[in-house]
Amino acid sequence: MDDNSIFIEKLRVSGLRPTKQRLEICKLLFDRKKTFHFSINELAEIFKKERKKKISLATLYNTVHSFKKKGFLKEISVNSEKSYFDTNTSNHHHFLDVNTNELIDLKKDDVDKIRIKKILPGKKIKSIEVLVKIENSN
Amino acid sequence: MDDNSIFIEKLRVSGLRPTKQRLEICKLLFDRKKTFHFSINELAEIFKKERKKKISLATLYNTVHSFKKKGFLKEISVNSEKSYFDTNTSNHHHFLDVNTNELIDLKKDDVDKIRIKKILPGKKIKSIEVLVKIENSN
């Protein structure tokens, strides 16, 4: 019923031991259809209130950062109040709803291809990301 | 020789008293041709090391935040390590040089107009900003 084998493999392959805590975190983060955007504090809240699992805050910090280092998560900076992590590690664009502070993924074809006309000598483009702030109309 | 009258007026109009400290900060921030991107800590360093003026850190925080509230500065979030303020308060795009952590403004015509095809019901677009990460080529 709880099939952790995918996550166990994912962790093993990347050189991380599949511990009870890491598997719980994997299930929460990666066992879903849509992208999940979260802060570490929200993660802690979910484990405490919704799932009633006690994983120490230190472990949440450690795990999220090692997942980021392994490329399972991406960090997104959209404002100074909050640091978001994103289960969608591809290059992609976002809506940020400024009324709710919610991040929403944009699909490739939701945005026309961005063309940058300026080049800096000795530099090359690494990534291009668009942040579209939205707010309640009317 | 140091013509503060513009800044005195700017501050008065916005309801801020033109104090010695605020005028020093204005001169540093706004008396330049190119956009200036900075962190509050960098600002403190400049006053201490380059200009030999002692403005307390509390005043720097207060002033930068009130300038932001008055619309003289804009806060830019590009990574979790550092919070940048920007003397260019218009909607504009940036290069971020990941090797130096330097922000560089893109002009309107450096980037083709962005077209967002997705709409969320009850929401409208407030701003669109592109972050182009660049790195050393070769």
Next chain:
DNA sequence: ATGTAGATTATAATGATTCTAAACTAGTGT
């Protein structure tokens, strides 16, 4: 000149993140 709201500052408090080091555990080998 005086009065006062606003501003500056040293210092303390806060709070998010990181560090420490002791206890625990997954995986290996016997």
Next chain:
DNA sequence: ACACTAGTTTAGAATCATTATAATCTACAT
């Protein structure tokens, strides 16, 4: 099955950026 060890978790302490406090100072209106 048992023991060993490197890796992991954890409570609590340390750190550090930012914000709050409250005493002093100042711009400016009267």
